[in-house]
Amino acid sequence: MDSLLLQVLNGLDKGGAYALIALGLTIIFGTLGVVNFAHGALFMLGAFCTVVLNTLLKSSFQSAEPTGVDFLGRPSFDDILYVNHWFGENVGNFIVDWAVPLSILMAIPVMLIVGYTMERGLIRHFYKRPHADQILVTFGLAIVLQEIIKGYFGANPIPIPAPDAYAGVLDIGTYFGFEPGAVSYPARRFVYFAFSVVVISAVFAFLQFTTFGMVVRAGMADRETVGLLGINIDKRFTTVFGIAAVVAGLAGVMYTPILSPDYHMGMDFLVLSFVVVVVGGMGSLPGAVLAGFLLGILQSFASMNEVKAILPGIDQIIIYLIAVIVILVRPRGLMGRHGVMDT
């Protein structure tokens, strides 16, 4: 029983990442009708926002006065972090320690600008073109973005430490009445799950409770009529694309302590999140979230030794297998609306 709970927990953080990326993809597909293959690249850009901020915070200068002598007897200098110099030792160390959550503040404007630029500069010219063209041009864009990142940051993964406050292990089992130590779970993964829930709720609240969100939802249902009512839907959709980019970026920012970012992490997640979107139903936001968590949890169940003993290799292919079954049996996905991409 406790091992089952552990598997559910293990699936939650990966499921959170799937759900966030798939949510952004679905928003873009549902509103703009664009299949965005560059969405994984946006996830990666978010992760690299953290890398940039982390490097910036760790930038230092040499002390003016020698602080000691090295082993050759020459005077040696200490490296002093700028943040320590500006804010004092305590605050400085705190800021460096909390670099990952702080990156959220940086990632939001950056990803918003990236999203706006992408929509204005490229995507909007592809609204009327067939899906295949959209896939191809965004695929090209993804390659370009990922090569630029590779050019600046190199091909190796860059480890980013989590804040000390959540570097430890949570003994979740005790909350459910198990033995202490039976179900221990890294705190950073739990933080990621909580974070993804917050972001997802924020997106849903935004769409559900604001006038802007209402217009967007109306636009998802019937774009033409909304336009006929005198609402400039194109302008709103640019913002929607920006929001989707921010969601993907935030997913990337917070995922860095779990997976060291490298230039092809976007492509790795892209394929999976497309599968998630299809399983959830093209254009269905709750479907994307549900399918994200569901597939994350199923994947971690499939990697249990007991399951692998019965069906060898199932952990590698479970997600794709489910996608194939869903597409064949119920093409509109788990929660897709009737008649939307139903063939």
Add this chain to the structure above:
Amino acid sequence: MTFSNQKQKDYLITALFAVIVLLAPILLQPLGLGFADMVQKLAIFGIFAIGFNILFGLTGYLSFGHAAFLGVGSYAAMWAFKLLSMNPIIALLFAVVFAGLFALIIGFVSLRRSGIYFSILTLAFAEMSYRLAYSVLTPITNGETGLQLVQSDPRIIDTAVFGIDYGAVLPTSSLFGIQMTLYPGFYFCAALLIISFYISVRIFRSPFGLMLRAVKSNQNRMNYTGLHSRPYTLAAFVISGMYAGLAGGLMVVTDPLAGAERMFWTQSGEVVLMTILGGVGTLFGPILGASTIKMAEVKLTEQNYQTLSEAFSFLPLGLQEFMVSVASWFTGDKWHLTIGLLFMVIVIFLPGGLVEGIRRLAKLVKRKITKKDQSDTASTVAAE
């Protein structure tokens, strides 16, 4: 020159193509790309892209999982080498048949859906094959090491029928005594490329090809007229899978090693890139795109600081440094950036690919010439 019928024209096109392919090592010599490995690669990827074009170019079904057939072809050819004989023809037969069967199964399932669902289904199947090849199927695929020839392989036909004993050396594939490496290997690939090209020309012209085009332009209307389109699309899928299998088999014939990375989805992406870059649905497009990408890969990766400095040495010193630093972003190990940008430009401005570009250029030149002729005649008329 006019031709009375289409067939003669096709023969001429194929003959022209054959001449270009067979002379490729000489034609590419000035570019420094005439070496055997390179032209072999061009021919092999040409076959792969031509096959992909039969599916995507004619029916419009965008498969993102063609690399799986490449991989299956490679493994099948490798096992034919290990178990039966080092004769490439047997290995290629194996590769084509197995890839075809595999394509039949995947196509039968995937073709129940169209559009993006089809793309995702093929992608999912290819990804499953890739992952299984790395994990559970290790006895067949030898996992990460890749499948290799070993001295103790049985090679039944070789030992029993021909009585060849390879002794202590690892055998290379040989066609009745001709080693399939270097230029002989290339001419073997080239012969198959020409045959594949001719077959694709025949398919393009045939009523079958016309049916496939009908699927692309309006499948609903086709169904309403009472035609069942799936057998046609399935046939196209299997044919293009067999082409991919042939390409995978040839990779093994020229270099006996088969690894699972050939099935990774970026490999499928590459063949999509090639076909789009050259021109979807055209005869020469895929091979043009395949050779452009493969040649650009070699040319761009071999550039380094020194060669770039030499290339820009005609500029004043400061400007030279600047140009070198700009160009270094697009060459060396960053060559994918160039390909990505080129690909985006093509999709945005030239959806017909390089072939359409050439066609437009030719039209422009032609119009200019005729305009000049007209103005010439006009001026002479005025003078009279």
